[in-house]
Amino acid sequence: MSEVPGSTGGNPWIGRLPALIFSHVVGTTNVVSVMAMAPVISQDLNLSAAEFGAFVSAYYAAQAAGSMPAGAITDRFGVGRTLVFAHILMFAAAAMLAVAVGYYQCLGAMFLMGFAYCMTNPSTARGVLDWFPKERRGTAMGLKQVGVPIGGVIAAGNGALAAHVHWQSIMWGVAAMMVVNGIYCLVLVRYHVPLPKDQRRSIVANLGDVLKDWNFSIYAVLNGLLNVGQTNFFGFLTLFLTSVVKASQETAGFAIGLAQTSSAFARIGWGVVSDRYFVGKRGQLVAWICGAAAVFLVLMAFVGPGPGLYAGLGLAMALGITIASFAPVVQAIAVEAVEPRLAGSAMGVNMVGVHLGGMLGPIVFGWVVDNWGGYDAAWIVTAGIVVVGLILLLFVFKEGARGDG
Numbered sequence: 001m002s003e004v005p006g007s008t009g010g011n012p013w014i015g016r017l018p019a020l021i022f023s024h025v026v027g028t029t030n031v032v033s034v035m036a037m038a039p040v041i042s043q044d045l046n047l048s049a050a051e052f053g054a055f056v057s058a059y060y061a062a063q064a065a066g067s068m069p070a071g072a073i074t075d076r077f078g079v080g081r082t083l084v085f086a087h088i089l090m091f092a093a094a095a096m097l098a099v100a101v102g103y104y105q106c107l108g109a110m111f112l113m114g115f116a117y118c119m120t121n122p123s124t125a126r127g128v129l130d131w132f133p134k135e136r137r138g139t140a141m142g143l144k145q146v147g148v149p150i151g152g153v154i155a156a157g158n159g160a161l162a163a164h165v166h167w168q169s170i171m172w173g174v175a176a177m178m179v180v181n182g183i184y185c186l187v188l189v190r191y192h193v194p195l196p197k198d199q200r201r202s203i204v205a206n207l208g209d210v211l212k213d214w215n216f217s218i219y220a221v222l223n224g225l226l227n228v229g230q231t232n233f234f235g236f237l238t239l240f241l242t243s244v245v246k247a248s249q250e251t252a253g254f255a256i257g258l259a260q261t262s263s264a265f266a267r268i269g270w271g272v273v274s275d276r277y278f279v280g281k282r283g284q285l286v287a288w289i290c291g292a293a294a295v296f297l298v299l300m301a302f303v304g305p306g307p308g309l310y311a312g313l314g315l316a317m318a319l320g321i322t323i324a325s326f327a328p329v330v331q332a333i334a335v336e337a338v339e340p341r342l343a344g345s346a347m348g349v350n351m352v353g354v355h356l357g358g359m360l361g362p363i364v365f366g367w368v369v370d371n372w373g374g375y376d377a378a379w380i381v382t383a384g385i386v387v388v389g390l391i392l393l394l395f396v397f398k399e400g401a402r403g404d405g
Contacts, residue, residue: 012131017144019185020124023083024147026177027117029154030094031059033174034110035234036159036256037167039242039249044167045103049239053366055110056235060358062114067355071122071348079130080188082123087182089116094175098168118355121331122347127188129335129343135275137336138282142271142328149267149324152234152260159238159253209338210345216337218397220350223330224357225389226290229297229323231358232365232382234259236375237316244375245312246305255313259320266325274329282333283399286326290390293323297383301376323386333399361385 034041034055042052074082093113100106124144132140158170210216237259238252247255270289278285296318303312331347338346361382368378 013140016127016131016188016191017140019083019181019188020127020144021147021150022181023086023120023124023185024145025151025154026087026174026181027090027120028148028151029158029177030090030113030151030174031110031117032152032155032234032256032260033158033170034097036155036238036253037162037170038236038238039252040162040167041106042239045106047103048366049236049369050363050366051103052239053235053362055107056231056362057359058107058110059114059117060231060355060362062111063118063355064352064359066115066118067122067351068345068348070119071345071351074119074123074126074348075342075345078189078191079123079127080185080191082119083185083188084182086116086119086123087178087185089119091175091178091182092116094171094178098171098175100168114355118351121351122345125331125335125347126343131191134336135279138271138273138275138279138328138332139268140271141332142268142274145267145271145328145331146264148327149260149263149320152263153257156253156255156257156260159256160250162253163249210342210349213338215398216334216346216349218392219334219337220353222353222389222392222397223334223350224353224355225385225392226286226323226326226330227354227357228361228364228389229290229293229382229386230327231361232378233297233319233323235362236365236369236378240300240375241309241312244305245303245309247309247312251309255316258313259316259324262317262320263324266321267328270325271328271332274332278329281399282329283393283397286329286333287390287394289322289326289329290386290393293319293326294383294386294390296322297379297386300379337399 038052041047041055070082089112093109093116096109096112097106100109125141128137128140128144158174161170234256237256238249241247241252241255242249270285274282274285296315300312300315300319303315331350334346334350335343364385365378365382368381369375
Protein backbone atom coordinates (compact mmCIF):
# COMPACT_ATOMS: atom_id res chain seq x y z
CA MET A 1 0.00 0.00 0.00
CA SER A 2 1.53 3.28 -1.11
CA GLU A 3 0.07 5.35 1.70
CA VAL A 4 -0.39 3.80 5.11
CA PRO A 5 -3.58 4.64 7.07
CA GLY A 6 -2.88 6.48 10.28
CA SER A 7 0.74 7.22 9.41
CA THR A 8 0.24 10.81 8.24
CA GLY A 9 -0.35 13.76 10.52
CA GLY A 10 -2.76 16.65 10.38
CA ASN A 11 -6.51 16.82 10.02
CA PRO A 12 -7.45 15.23 6.66
CA TRP A 13 -10.82 17.01 6.61
CA ILE A 14 -9.03 20.37 6.46
CA GLY A 15 -5.65 19.77 4.85
CA ARG A 16 -6.31 17.06 2.25
CA LEU A 17 -10.02 16.75 1.49
CA PRO A 18 -10.23 20.22 -0.17
CA ALA A 19 -7.54 19.21 -2.67
CA LEU A 20 -9.56 16.10 -3.55
CA ILE A 21 -12.75 18.16 -3.90
CA PHE A 22 -11.18 20.78 -6.14
CA SER A 23 -9.61 18.11 -8.33
CA HIS A 24 -13.13 16.99 -9.18
CA VAL A 25 -14.27 20.61 -9.56
CA VAL A 26 -11.76 21.47 -12.28
CA GLY A 27 -11.96 18.10 -14.00
CA THR A 28 -15.74 18.27 -14.21
CA THR A 29 -15.72 21.91 -15.31
CA ASN A 30 -13.53 20.82 -18.22
CA VAL A 31 -15.86 18.24 -19.75
CA VAL A 32 -19.26 19.55 -18.64
CA SER A 33 -18.43 22.95 -20.13
CA VAL A 34 -18.24 21.19 -23.48
CA MET A 35 -21.61 19.52 -22.84
CA ALA A 36 -23.21 22.76 -21.63
CA MET A 37 -21.97 24.55 -24.74
CA ALA A 38 -23.14 21.69 -26.99
CA PRO A 39 -25.64 23.75 -29.05
CA VAL A 40 -23.04 26.47 -29.73
CA ILE A 41 -20.25 24.01 -30.51
CA SER A 42 -22.55 21.90 -32.70
CA GLN A 43 -23.60 24.96 -34.66
CA ASP A 44 -20.03 26.22 -35.00
CA LEU A 45 -18.78 22.85 -36.26
CA ASN A 46 -22.01 21.83 -38.06
CA LEU A 47 -22.43 18.59 -36.05
CA SER A 48 -25.30 16.10 -35.96
CA ALA A 49 -26.50 14.58 -32.68
CA ALA A 50 -24.48 11.44 -33.40
CA GLU A 51 -21.34 13.45 -34.18
CA PHE A 52 -21.58 15.39 -30.93
CA GLY A 53 -22.22 12.07 -29.18
CA ALA A 54 -18.84 10.98 -30.55
CA PHE A 55 -17.30 13.91 -28.60
CA VAL A 56 -18.65 12.47 -25.37
CA SER A 57 -17.76 8.93 -26.41
CA ALA A 58 -14.14 9.89 -27.18
CA TYR A 59 -13.87 11.31 -23.67
CA TYR A 60 -15.15 8.11 -22.06
CA ALA A 61 -13.21 5.83 -24.41
CA ALA A 62 -10.01 7.44 -23.15
CA GLN A 63 -11.14 6.98 -19.57
CA ALA A 64 -11.91 3.32 -20.25
CA ALA A 65 -8.45 2.83 -21.75
CA GLY A 66 -6.62 4.63 -18.97
CA SER A 67 -8.50 3.72 -15.80
CA MET A 68 -6.80 0.41 -15.00
CA PRO A 69 -3.25 1.74 -15.32
CA ALA A 70 -4.32 4.93 -13.51
CA GLY A 71 -5.58 2.93 -10.54
CA ALA A 72 -2.47 0.81 -10.39
CA ILE A 73 -0.23 3.87 -10.74
CA THR A 74 -2.05 5.44 -7.78
CA ASP A 75 -1.33 2.35 -5.67
CA ARG A 76 2.31 2.44 -6.74
CA PHE A 77 3.18 6.15 -6.68
CA GLY A 78 0.64 7.76 -4.36
CA VAL A 79 -2.30 10.12 -4.51
CA GLY A 80 -0.40 13.42 -4.77
CA ARG A 81 1.90 12.59 -7.67
CA THR A 82 -0.94 11.03 -9.64
CA LEU A 83 -3.19 14.07 -9.23
CA VAL A 84 -0.48 16.54 -10.21
CA PHE A 85 0.20 14.62 -13.43
CA ALA A 86 -3.54 14.47 -14.13
CA HIS A 87 -3.78 18.26 -13.89
CA ILE A 88 -0.93 18.72 -16.36
CA LEU A 89 -2.79 16.59 -18.92
CA MET A 90 -6.16 18.26 -18.20
CA PHE A 91 -4.59 21.66 -18.85
CA ALA A 92 -3.20 20.41 -22.15
CA ALA A 93 -6.63 19.13 -23.21
CA ALA A 94 -8.41 22.40 -22.39
CA ALA A 95 -5.73 24.36 -24.23
CA MET A 96 -6.08 22.09 -27.27
CA LEU A 97 -9.81 22.82 -27.41
CA ALA A 98 -9.13 26.52 -27.04
CA VAL A 99 -6.97 26.56 -30.18
CA ALA A 100 -8.64 23.79 -32.24
CA VAL A 101 -9.77 24.74 -35.76
CA GLY A 102 -11.74 21.64 -36.72
CA TYR A 103 -13.82 18.69 -35.57
CA TYR A 104 -11.02 16.14 -35.42
CA GLN A 105 -8.75 18.36 -33.35
CA CYS A 106 -11.61 18.79 -30.88
CA LEU A 107 -12.15 15.03 -30.88
CA GLY A 108 -8.48 14.49 -30.02
CA ALA A 109 -8.69 17.07 -27.25
CA MET A 110 -11.71 15.28 -25.77
CA PHE A 111 -9.79 11.99 -25.82
CA LEU A 112 -6.85 13.58 -23.97
CA MET A 113 -9.27 15.20 -21.53
CA GLY A 114 -10.77 11.82 -20.70
CA PHE A 115 -7.37 10.17 -20.34
CA ALA A 116 -6.34 12.91 -17.90
CA TYR A 117 -9.47 12.79 -15.77
CA CYS A 118 -9.41 8.99 -15.50
CA MET A 119 -6.64 9.42 -12.92
CA THR A 120 -8.82 11.48 -10.62
CA ASN A 121 -11.35 8.94 -9.37
CA PRO A 122 -8.84 6.20 -8.39
CA SER A 123 -6.50 8.65 -6.70
CA THR A 124 -9.15 10.61 -4.78
CA ALA A 125 -10.94 7.40 -3.75
CA ARG A 126 -7.62 5.98 -2.56
CA GLY A 127 -7.08 9.14 -0.54
CA VAL A 128 -10.45 8.67 1.18
CA LEU A 129 -9.65 5.02 1.95
CA ASP A 130 -6.24 5.84 3.42
CA TRP A 131 -7.10 8.97 5.36
CA PHE A 132 -10.60 8.38 6.77
CA PRO A 133 -12.07 5.65 9.03
CA LYS A 134 -14.65 3.23 7.64
CA GLU A 135 -17.52 4.68 9.69
CA ARG A 136 -16.90 8.12 8.09
CA ARG A 137 -15.84 6.92 4.65
CA GLY A 138 -19.19 7.38 2.93
CA THR A 139 -19.40 10.94 4.23
CA ALA A 140 -15.86 11.73 3.09
CA MET A 141 -16.56 10.14 -0.30
CA GLY A 142 -19.72 12.21 -0.65
CA LEU A 143 -17.86 15.40 0.25
CA LYS A 144 -15.02 14.82 -2.20
CA GLN A 145 -17.55 13.89 -4.90
CA VAL A 146 -19.41 17.17 -4.34
CA GLY A 147 -16.65 18.66 -6.46
CA VAL A 148 -18.34 17.08 -9.48
CA PRO A 149 -21.61 19.05 -9.25
CA ILE A 150 -19.75 22.20 -8.19
CA GLY A 151 -17.75 21.89 -11.38
CA GLY A 152 -21.03 21.26 -13.18
CA VAL A 153 -22.50 24.49 -11.83
CA ILE A 154 -19.46 26.43 -13.04
CA ALA A 155 -19.78 24.68 -16.41
CA ALA A 156 -23.46 25.58 -16.56
CA GLY A 157 -22.44 29.20 -16.15
CA ASN A 158 -20.05 28.70 -19.02
CA GLY A 159 -22.93 27.30 -21.06
CA ALA A 160 -24.95 30.46 -20.50
CA LEU A 161 -21.89 32.63 -21.10
CA ALA A 162 -21.35 30.93 -24.46
CA ALA A 163 -24.34 32.84 -25.81
CA HIS A 164 -22.22 36.01 -25.51
CA VAL A 165 -18.55 34.87 -25.47
CA HIS A 166 -16.87 32.52 -27.96
CA TRP A 167 -16.68 29.02 -26.53
CA GLN A 168 -12.94 28.70 -27.18
CA SER A 169 -12.23 31.81 -25.13
CA ILE A 170 -14.15 30.19 -22.29
CA MET A 171 -11.94 27.10 -22.56
CA TRP A 172 -8.86 29.25 -21.88
CA GLY A 173 -10.42 30.22 -18.56
CA VAL A 174 -11.01 26.55 -17.80
CA ALA A 175 -7.35 25.80 -18.60
CA ALA A 176 -6.26 28.42 -16.08
CA MET A 177 -8.24 26.59 -13.37
CA MET A 178 -6.15 23.47 -14.04
CA VAL A 179 -2.92 25.35 -13.35
CA VAL A 180 -4.13 26.79 -10.03
CA ASN A 181 -5.44 23.51 -8.59
CA GLY A 182 -2.54 21.48 -9.96
CA ILE A 183 -0.20 23.62 -7.86
CA TYR A 184 -2.47 23.15 -4.83
CA CYS A 185 -2.33 19.34 -5.25
CA LEU A 186 1.41 19.44 -4.64
CA VAL A 187 0.59 19.57 -0.91
CA LEU A 188 -0.62 15.97 -1.12
CA VAL A 189 2.77 14.64 -2.19
CA ARG A 190 4.05 14.94 1.38
CA TYR A 191 1.52 12.31 2.54
CA HIS A 192 2.95 9.62 0.30
CA VAL A 193 4.56 6.91 2.47
CA PRO A 194 6.27 4.28 0.29
CA LEU A 195 6.46 0.67 1.36
CA PRO A 196 9.82 -1.05 1.83
CA LYS A 197 11.13 -2.41 -1.48
CA ASP A 198 10.62 -6.04 -0.45
CA GLN A 199 6.89 -5.40 0.05
CA ARG A 200 6.20 -3.57 -3.20
CA ARG A 201 4.28 -5.34 -5.95
CA SER A 202 4.18 -4.50 -9.62
CA ILE A 203 1.33 -2.62 -11.25
CA VAL A 204 0.48 -5.70 -13.31
CA ALA A 205 0.34 -7.94 -10.21
CA ASN A 206 -2.09 -5.61 -8.44
CA LEU A 207 -4.35 -5.44 -11.47
CA GLY A 208 -4.23 -9.22 -11.82
CA ASP A 209 -5.43 -9.70 -8.25
CA VAL A 210 -8.45 -7.49 -8.92
CA LEU A 211 -9.27 -8.89 -12.36
CA LYS A 212 -9.43 -12.49 -11.14
CA ASP A 213 -12.21 -11.52 -8.71
CA TRP A 214 -15.30 -12.43 -10.76
CA ASN A 215 -17.70 -10.78 -8.34
CA PHE A 216 -15.87 -7.47 -8.67
CA SER A 217 -15.87 -7.76 -12.46
CA ILE A 218 -19.66 -8.04 -12.35
CA TYR A 219 -19.70 -4.91 -10.24
CA ALA A 220 -17.64 -3.02 -12.83
CA VAL A 221 -20.06 -4.08 -15.58
CA LEU A 222 -23.19 -3.03 -13.71
CA ASN A 223 -21.64 0.32 -12.86
CA GLY A 224 -21.10 0.87 -16.57
CA LEU A 225 -24.78 0.24 -17.23
CA LEU A 226 -25.82 2.64 -14.48
CA ASN A 227 -23.42 5.26 -15.80
CA VAL A 228 -25.16 5.18 -19.19
CA GLY A 229 -28.05 6.96 -17.47
CA GLN A 230 -25.86 9.70 -16.02
CA THR A 231 -23.80 10.21 -19.17
CA ASN A 232 -26.78 10.40 -21.51
CA PHE A 233 -28.61 12.74 -19.14
CA PHE A 234 -25.80 15.28 -18.96
CA GLY A 235 -24.52 14.71 -22.48
CA PHE A 236 -27.82 15.47 -24.20
CA LEU A 237 -29.78 17.63 -21.76
CA THR A 238 -28.94 20.97 -23.39
CA LEU A 239 -29.47 19.64 -26.92
CA PHE A 240 -32.81 18.13 -25.86
CA LEU A 241 -34.02 21.33 -24.23
CA THR A 242 -33.00 23.59 -27.11
CA SER A 243 -34.13 21.36 -30.01
CA VAL A 244 -37.25 19.66 -28.59
CA VAL A 245 -38.46 21.89 -25.75
CA LYS A 246 -37.40 25.05 -27.66
CA ALA A 247 -35.59 26.52 -24.65
CA SER A 248 -32.94 29.21 -25.07
CA GLN A 249 -29.22 28.49 -24.62
CA GLU A 250 -29.32 30.43 -21.34
CA THR A 251 -32.25 28.32 -20.06
CA ALA A 252 -30.53 25.10 -21.10
CA GLY A 253 -27.42 26.20 -19.20
CA PHE A 254 -29.62 26.99 -16.19
CA ALA A 255 -31.07 23.46 -16.37
CA ILE A 256 -27.62 21.90 -16.11
CA GLY A 257 -26.82 24.24 -13.23
CA LEU A 258 -30.05 23.19 -11.50
CA ALA A 259 -29.19 19.50 -11.91
CA GLN A 260 -25.65 20.00 -10.68
CA THR A 261 -26.72 22.11 -7.70
CA SER A 262 -29.23 19.50 -6.57
CA SER A 263 -26.55 16.85 -7.07
CA ALA A 264 -24.11 18.77 -4.86
CA PHE A 265 -26.46 18.46 -1.90
CA ALA A 266 -27.58 14.93 -2.78
CA ARG A 267 -24.05 13.51 -2.99
CA ILE A 268 -23.30 14.65 0.55
CA GLY A 269 -26.70 13.45 1.73
CA TRP A 270 -26.39 10.00 0.16
CA GLY A 271 -22.91 9.62 1.64
CA VAL A 272 -24.17 10.43 5.15
CA VAL A 273 -27.21 8.16 4.73
CA SER A 274 -25.03 5.27 3.55
CA ASP A 275 -22.77 5.66 6.60
CA ARG A 276 -25.66 5.90 9.04
CA TYR A 277 -28.04 3.26 7.73
CA PHE A 278 -26.40 1.19 4.98
CA VAL A 279 -22.84 0.22 6.01
CA GLY A 280 -22.31 -3.28 4.63
CA LYS A 281 -25.44 -2.99 2.45
CA ARG A 282 -24.83 0.20 0.48
CA GLY A 283 -26.06 -1.56 -2.67
CA GLN A 284 -29.63 -1.35 -1.39
CA LEU A 285 -29.35 2.43 -1.31
CA VAL A 286 -27.96 2.49 -4.85
CA ALA A 287 -30.93 0.40 -6.00
CA TRP A 288 -33.41 2.90 -4.56
CA ILE A 289 -31.57 5.89 -6.05
CA CYS A 290 -31.17 4.45 -9.55
CA GLY A 291 -34.61 2.83 -9.57
CA ALA A 292 -36.16 6.25 -9.05
CA ALA A 293 -33.85 7.66 -11.73
CA ALA A 294 -35.10 5.09 -14.28
CA VAL A 295 -38.65 6.35 -13.72
CA PHE A 296 -37.55 9.98 -14.17
CA LEU A 297 -35.71 9.08 -17.41
CA VAL A 298 -38.90 7.56 -18.81
CA LEU A 299 -40.83 10.70 -17.88
CA MET A 300 -38.34 12.78 -19.90
CA ALA A 301 -39.87 11.19 -23.00
CA PHE A 302 -43.12 13.05 -22.32
CA VAL A 303 -41.58 16.53 -22.02
CA GLY A 304 -42.44 18.94 -24.82
CA PRO A 305 -42.38 22.66 -25.63
CA GLY A 306 -44.37 25.34 -23.86
CA PRO A 307 -45.42 24.39 -20.31
CA GLY A 308 -43.36 21.22 -20.71
CA LEU A 309 -40.28 23.32 -20.05
CA TYR A 310 -41.19 23.48 -16.36
CA ALA A 311 -41.60 19.70 -16.25
CA GLY A 312 -38.22 19.39 -17.92
CA LEU A 313 -36.60 21.62 -15.31
CA GLY A 314 -38.25 19.63 -12.53
CA LEU A 315 -37.00 16.35 -13.99
CA ALA A 316 -33.53 17.84 -14.42
CA MET A 317 -33.47 18.55 -10.68
CA ALA A 318 -34.88 15.08 -9.85
CA LEU A 319 -32.28 13.37 -12.04
CA GLY A 320 -29.61 15.55 -10.44
CA ILE A 321 -30.61 14.11 -7.08
CA THR A 322 -30.67 10.53 -8.36
CA ILE A 323 -28.77 9.45 -11.49
CA ALA A 324 -26.21 12.24 -11.07
CA SER A 325 -25.53 11.53 -7.39
CA PHE A 326 -25.06 7.80 -6.75
CA ALA A 327 -21.28 7.85 -7.42
CA PRO A 328 -20.11 8.36 -3.79
CA VAL A 329 -22.02 5.28 -2.66
CA VAL A 330 -20.83 2.99 -5.47
CA GLN A 331 -17.24 4.18 -4.99
CA ALA A 332 -17.43 3.35 -1.29
CA ILE A 333 -18.67 -0.13 -2.23
CA ALA A 334 -15.78 -0.51 -4.68
CA VAL A 335 -12.96 0.31 -2.24
CA GLU A 336 -14.55 -1.88 0.45
CA ALA A 337 -14.91 -4.84 -1.93
CA VAL A 338 -11.15 -5.61 -2.09
CA GLU A 339 -8.13 -5.69 0.18
CA PRO A 340 -7.05 -2.14 1.14
CA ARG A 341 -3.73 -2.48 -0.72
CA LEU A 342 -5.69 -2.94 -3.96
CA ALA A 343 -8.08 -0.01 -3.53
CA GLY A 344 -6.63 2.12 -6.32
CA SER A 345 -6.41 -0.81 -8.72
CA ALA A 346 -10.00 -1.80 -7.88
CA MET A 347 -11.21 1.73 -8.58
CA GLY A 348 -9.32 1.62 -11.87
CA VAL A 349 -10.97 -1.63 -12.93
CA ASN A 350 -14.37 -0.38 -11.79
CA MET A 351 -13.92 2.86 -13.73
CA VAL A 352 -13.19 0.89 -16.91
CA GLY A 353 -16.72 -0.44 -16.69
CA VAL A 354 -18.08 3.00 -15.81
CA HIS A 355 -16.33 4.66 -18.74
CA LEU A 356 -17.25 1.95 -21.22
CA GLY A 357 -20.84 2.73 -20.31
CA GLY A 358 -20.08 6.42 -20.75
CA MET A 359 -18.49 5.72 -24.13
CA LEU A 360 -21.26 3.52 -25.55
CA GLY A 361 -24.25 5.32 -24.02
CA PRO A 362 -24.00 8.55 -26.06
CA ILE A 363 -23.44 6.56 -29.27
CA VAL A 364 -26.62 4.57 -28.64
CA PHE A 365 -28.53 7.70 -27.60
CA GLY A 366 -27.41 9.70 -30.63
CA TRP A 367 -28.20 6.83 -33.02
CA VAL A 368 -31.68 6.41 -31.56
CA VAL A 369 -32.31 10.17 -31.86
CA ASP A 370 -31.17 10.25 -35.50
CA ASN A 371 -32.62 6.94 -36.71
CA TRP A 372 -35.20 5.42 -34.38
CA GLY A 373 -37.85 7.46 -32.61
CA GLY A 374 -36.02 10.66 -31.66
CA TYR A 375 -35.41 11.84 -28.11
CA ASP A 376 -38.54 10.14 -26.73
CA ALA A 377 -37.25 6.68 -27.63
CA ALA A 378 -33.69 7.58 -26.56
CA TRP A 379 -34.76 8.46 -23.00
CA ILE A 380 -36.74 5.21 -22.70
CA VAL A 381 -33.84 3.12 -24.02
CA THR A 382 -31.54 4.82 -21.50
CA ALA A 383 -33.94 3.95 -18.66
CA GLY A 384 -34.01 0.32 -19.81
CA ILE A 385 -30.21 0.09 -19.70
CA VAL A 386 -30.20 1.44 -16.13
CA VAL A 387 -32.76 -1.22 -15.15
CA VAL A 388 -30.49 -3.97 -16.49
CA GLY A 389 -27.70 -2.63 -14.26
CA LEU A 390 -30.04 -2.71 -11.27
CA ILE A 391 -30.92 -6.34 -11.95
CA LEU A 392 -27.22 -7.26 -11.83
CA LEU A 393 -26.77 -5.26 -8.63
CA LEU A 394 -29.69 -6.84 -6.82
CA PHE A 395 -29.52 -10.44 -8.02
CA VAL A 396 -25.95 -11.21 -9.16
CA PHE A 397 -23.40 -9.02 -7.33
CA LYS A 398 -22.57 -10.03 -3.74
CA GLU A 399 -21.67 -6.95 -1.70
CA GLY A 400 -18.83 -7.43 0.76
CA ALA A 401 -17.49 -10.59 -0.91
CA ARG A 402 -13.73 -10.58 -1.51
CA GLY A 403 -11.50 -12.93 -3.42
CA ASP A 404 -11.94 -15.11 -6.48
CA GLY A 405 -15.75 -15.16 -6.05
